[in-house]
Amino acid sequence: MGQVVQKQELAVGEVTVMSELAYDANPSLGYTVYLEEAGALIPYLVLTDDYNDSGNTLLLRKHTMDEVRRYHPIEAGATSYYNGCEIDTWLSTEFVSMLSGLNIETSSINITVENTYGASPHRGETEYIDREVFLLSRGEVFTVKQ
Incomplete structure (x- = not known):
């Protein structure tokens, strides 16, 4: 069974769901949890x-993984499309299986095509995908919430 461990000791009953540990909900509690991945916390x-x-709690792995994963093979005509790319497939199959025993909610993610290489009929289009585990977009990583 998967295991979730809080970083600091809290009084029993003080935290009942992980979302109560969220930095934007209660920064005084700290905001690091430990998930069991293939037997390691x-x-x-x-x-x-x-x-x-x-209503879903967003977790970010604190450290990058040691192994390198590619987005798509480097070849002529390779696309930067996320849905179904190699890293998306790996996250949705192998990586999520390392978190077995945890109840991971599926989130609906909207992907809007803003930049393309060359002319593209898809610029400005939005697609919605459902994922348990996904990469944050560049905009999500570098945008500061006001």
Whole structure:
């Protein structure tokens, strides 16, 4: 069974759900939890208790993984499309299986095509995908919430 461990000791009954540890909900509690990944406890930052207004708690793995994963093979005509790319497939299958025993809610993620290489009929289009585990977009990583 998966295991979630809080970074600091809290009084029994003080925290009942992980979203109460979110940095934007209660920064005084700290915001690191440890999830069991393939038998090892790995630190995750609890970023928000309401990702994309879904009510889902967003966790970010504190450290990058040692192994390198590619987005797509480098070849002529390779796309930068996320849905179904190699890293998306790996996250949704192998990585999520390392978190077995945890109840991971599926989030609906909207992907809007803003920049493309060359002319593209898809610029400005939005697609919605459902994922348990996903990479944050560049905009999500570098945008500061006001």
